[in-house]
Amino acid sequence: MEIDFAPSEQSTIGLEWEMALVDKHGGELVSLAPQVLERLAAEHPELFGDVPRIHQELLLNTLELVTGVHRTVAEATADLGESLAAVRSITDRIGVELFSAGSHPFSQPRLQPVTDKERYAKLIDRTQWWGRQMVIYGVHVHVGLDRRDKAMPVLDALVNYFPHFQALSASSPFWSGEDTGYASQRALMFQQLPTAGLPFQFPDWAGFEHYVDDMLETGVIDLINEIRWDIRPVPRLGTIEMRVCDGLSTLEEIGAIGALTQCLVEEASRSLDAGRPIPTMPPWNVQENKWRAARYGLDAIIILDAACNEKLVTEHLAETIERLAPIAEDLGCASQLYDLEGIMRRGAGYQRQRRVAEAHGGDLRAVVLEEARLMREGYAPADA
Known part of the structure; x- marks a missing residue:
């Protein structure tokens, strides 16, 4: 089958931010998304035009904020901030706080x-126990591509940085009240769904089309957007979508992740325009990198290339920031x-949550309330 790829301006950016509704006193999840959305639609109809900026998700405790298409990260985060303020104008009146991390530390899935x-009923019916565990939240970054043939090699470029994104955003060490020992439980939980997890990597767009055709023919998916890869092309938008990250608590963190994504995509695009290939790693190295980053977070030693060179992820991130600075x-x-x-x-986030839990004798309610406070107030200037 032939899959069209919508026209898009190179390296434009859009952001998606999933967040949970929690009780302002105890931090427990509350299933009030329909009520919040109903009031939002009445009081802020501008958010629900042809492309709604606030969505309901799989669970009734979840909202997703979605931006329009922007040229800069600053514009995109400002867009998120406007939607966030509108949501708070409702939730503050009903005793609800907002919380974003890879998972909720103690609420029972x-x-x-x-x-x-x-579509959600069908997902749960098919996936059963695993589907009912998806009390998880993430941040997604879309970056525009000016031609379809860039999609798969740009995906390859982002896959090389999978552990960097995972380590920076890891914020789900706790699950159902227990410390899992992982920096990101979400990373390993979400991949249990059909078509989720690490992407297959194809040398060209035709390979992706053949894959989609097989998935549709065998009934694995009904629509292309049911391919839930951690990094995926989105043909209807003309973007590559980076979906690796756990939920993040501040607009500053989201902006940082957005900038890294936008710069890496732009770097890969320039390489392709210049006729240079994108280096790839064997899938077994990619898979190992995902596990290491999920387990160890910012302390992960990651595999850098097909020659199996390794480095501490934070050291390689520092080098990457300097390399990308001119593009930024x-x-x-x-x-x-x-x-x-x-x-x-x-x-x-996983390190911050463990510090808070330890300071409060293991009380995970304090973890949720501290993350909610941070989401509301941001970092103090001395910590920024």
């Missing part, structure tokens, strides 16, 4: 009601790219 839509200047996201250094200096 089996107790979370599912949104009443046919061109794209207007230099300050956001250097915000990655703040994440490495302060620690990622």
